[in-house]
Every structure is written in structure tokens, then in C-alpha cells.
Amino acid sequence: GAVVSQHPSWVICKSGTSVKIECRSLDFQATTMFWYRQFPKQSLMLMATSNEGSKATYEQGVEKDKFLINHASLTLSTLTVTSAHPEDSSFYICSARDPGQGNQPQHFGDGTRLSIL
């Protein structure tokens, strides 16, 4: 079945560092990918919708300059947390929907645990 791969799975870095997270669709082309953020013991909050070849659509309250999204190809979207600070520590999850499966559910990556010291 469709698989979404996310890398890295765990990142620990110093405050002020920029961190890039990759999300790949392994056996389908995804014109749209979604980035979610999850705080401990809470639900997934949609951050942005990544559109191949165009600008991402951000949800209200999400800083575009803090969370840079690039969807340069049909199989890869990246989320860069710029100048990360401890409050950016969270679990980030990407997902994509296989357009060949009509309105089938989204497939999720395994998430990236980001810890900023």
C-alpha cells in the first residue's frame, strides 16, 4: 500500500539551529501534502498544506517565516523550522493522499520528534 516516509525520526539540537524535516511519498505522487504538529497528549493540529510547485497554505496562527515549507517535487515536501527555540519542541507529522486512490484517507509518516535545548 501507499507509504509515506519521514526523516529524521528524532532530532535534538541547540537553540537557534534550523532543522529540516523531509517527507516523501514512496510509491505514489502527491500533489498535496499536509504538515501537522502534535503536543504531548494532544491531538494533531494542521500547520499547513503543501502544494507541489506553489506556495504552501498556512493555517491561522502558524508563522510562515518560522516554518518554511517547500514542495519541489511530486514525492518530496520539506519543513524547515528556522532558528528553532525550546517552544518549537514538538512532534511533527506529515501526511499525503494518493490521488490514484480517489478520496481515500491520508497516509501518515512516522513523525519527527524535535527537541530544542
Place this chain on the structure above:
Amino acid sequence: AQSVTQLDSQVPVFEEAPVELRCNYSSSVSVYLFWYVQYPNQGLQLLLKYLSGSTLVKGINGFEAEFNKSQTSFHLRKPSVHISDTAEYFCAVSDLRRNTPLVFGKGTRLSVIA
């Protein structure tokens, strides 16, 4: 816009007992409904989905859910739980448009007690 309410944030249950995790949704249009499970430090795994047809949907790991349009509910059930079912369960809704994301409930923590 759609919204999802999971009424119980935590559900403790003894092993081999039945369990029901409640989910209600709100939408002005027709929707698809899903249940996902999340194990610690992992992504989400699809348990089951309702797209159309029979209102009783069977999923993986012995779970099933029933879509009730009049009550706008999609409760998840399992007749006999195992320790390995301990996880976070999320109910989600999506409209029929291809590029709209899922909207999640706040999740229910199922804890199975030996």
C-alpha cells in the same frame, strides 16, 4: 467546516473486556469518517474508514465502528481488548474534496489493564 468531538479523553478497561470509544462529528456536507491509532512516538495507523454503503465498518485488529447519521456519531468498538491495544485513538472527518485535510478529534487514550 467540520469538527470532531471525542467525549472521553481517557478510557481504562480491563483486558478481555469490551470497549467503546465515542466520536461525534459536525458537518454541513457529506463526510468520510476515520479512526486512527497512534502508538507512542509513532505516526498514525488507519484502523478503519466509512466512505459509503454499510454503516457497520470492520477494521484491523478486531475493531469495528458504526456510522449513525441521525446521531452524527461514529463510535469505535472492540468486543475483547488486549494489552497491546493500549494506545491513543483519533477519530477524524473529511469532506469529499480531494485536497482537504483530515480534521481530528482530541483523541482518546485507551489503557488496557491486566
